[in-house]
Amino acid sequence: MEIEQSNIANLPTKYGKFKIKAYKQNNQEHLAIMSENFESLKEPYVRIHSECLTGDALGSLKCDCGNQLNLALQFINQNGGLVIYHRQEGRNIGLLNKVNAYALQDKGRNTVEANLELGFKDDEREYSIVKYILEDLKVDKLKLITNNPKKIKYIESLGIKITQRIPAITKKNIYNENYLNTKKEYFGHYL
Template identity: 65%
Template sequence: MNINLKEQKIKNIIESQVANLPTRYGNFDIKAYKDGCQEHLAIMSKNFKNIKVPLVRIHSECLTGDTIGSLKCDCNNQLALALELISKEGGLIIYHRQEGRNIGLVNKVNAYNLQDKGFNTIEANLKLGFEADERDYTAIGFILKDLNLKKIKLITNNPKKIEFVKSCGIEIDTRVPALTKTNKHNKNYLQTKKEHLGHIL
């Protein structure tokens, strides 16, 4: 994970206006950010600006999980959990659109093909010529700064996201686990994240 903020890239980020978004989880405000060819989304509870220590989740895009409901990962379940939590308690989800840990959808499906042949999620990325995690968090740093966050409750199992948020000068009051039910299709995936990426599972 690249936790360094690239100042030049930050200057080039384009912001949208804030709009209303009613959902099955409740009513939210949304704001979009464009970073080069990638577009990210801030999903905020209506009372977000009035909460001193809001819940925050940095959610990496997963089309197969978030949209289609893939059982190979826990992404859809984690997104639903975060939406439910911020709807009830107030907070923010940053939807970070870097598909497949930023290797893109085509390569992600190629990685799935390798996983079908017995490689784990990290081995598949490496075999395709990528790092285990190619994500760049520059835009996230910009969004956190833009929304004036100082102290948060971070919804994550990923210690590197904790490290990144702290590197932005934001205090983490509490880490809220993003734990959901496992199934036979994602058991090995989650075990790999725990053993090789240090996720707190």
């Protein structure tokens, strides 16, 4: 697997000052967003955030993604750590297909049913870049910010010790209730 890397740069944000590094794997570019004190941390807080343009950038109320990213950046700024921005839009079906899945959800499908109807698996993501980033940044022990048991199992399968799980809980609304219920009932998320 050939991966290109950027240099580390400063990233001042509305959440605070961070360091940022980009990784390119095939046609996807991912980010490591680190607190300024990241290199000195023995057990950093880590959030593996799957890209969601509609939630992260547009403030969509159909999901909890943008709110989870905002909470993670605030938390990492205050407590130190890393957000891996995992650019696999729509559980890695891409933006065009995600919008098609939204149209099916408008007709009553949940996120899993919509993906399956479009010819995809319930979740097309793969995490090899996460392994690469954690190894590159020399993370072998962490406190994981997640509700997703699949991400916990993946990190543990790498031989990385998770010393604590921090929930990433946001508020339900009338638009994301079905989405959150599907995450809980189908994927087993800790909500």
